[in-house]
Amino acid sequence: MYTTWIWLVVLLPLLSTVLSLATIGGVSRSLAAFAHPSPANLVLLTSPGYLVSSILGWVIFALSIVFSRLDHRTLERRGVERPFHWAWSFLAWPVYTIGRAVIVRRVAGGRGAGVLWASIAVLVVTIAAGVAVSLILMSAMLQLVHQLPSTGA
Template sequence: MTYEATPAPGWYPDPHGSGALRWWDGTRWSDQLAPAPSPYTAQQRRRPLDSGTPVYTVWIWLVVAIPALSACLLFLLQPQVLFHGVPGTSRVTIPDPLALIGGPMYFVVIGLSWLLTAAFIVFSWLDYRELLRRGVERPFHWAWSFLGVVYPIGRSVIVRGVAPGRGLAPIWVTIGVYAFSLIVSTIWAIRITTEIIGTATQNVPLGA
């Protein structure tokens, strides 16, 4: 003869299909219901930080400042379009095509841009490591820094989750830095365009 084991008293999924938990007292179902647990368990939630734990590091401020430095590199470039008209004809020649991209300084700017990109990634990694040291569980991964602005945004969201009321400053600084970069780029483009038009007006023969 076999006997079926009776479940121990406890909360179980409601056999009546309510989607909640119903109390089993060991012999029968009671009328007591309780909300079903969220699939987002306590193990998945991050432990809150102590209120005295700093949430900003020197590395995150370097991360958000780098785009502004990158924008300022534009002013090292001085593209020049040198038009030479051929006497007696309407032909125009450009004696130095390299000047179109800013001369040798173009390659210097490209090199500096790569260095700043590498620094952005390294500083993100250092920030990630420091957050771990301060007790942030599973901080936003530094590898997102390969996508640029994604890292400071994701980092701020995670930190805000474990330190309510704090942690969003890098997002606002990032917005300000990118607005600054846009303004700087626009000023540079207008200045270069004006110089090119002026050079063309002075050197291109009429009718060319």
């Protein structure tokens, strides 16, 4: 009981993760502008990498909702009674994919666990990448703090 749509929902977050890792260098370099107070400090929020990453994050969120709806409709057409509702994807993509996998396994006699395991694997990868990005940004911010002029106390 696999559909193309469910695999798109499961794998789409990897695109956002790859983009975050690709743009983190530019974002961390943009943090250096905050060491010197000026109107140019908005460079971080207007940097192309940050803007593309932010916009793509929203696009991926919207696409995961659309693909969840298409998957739900496909399951209904294949005769699955009361498939896991696609609106759960508004909370987060893993909610829909894991819930869907549980329902499909129940209906399909134990088959369909691939979506569950793929969702868990993608979730682990995205969390690990998030931790890495957080560590890189924290390192950049700590370097920024050391560059700030001391005020003396």
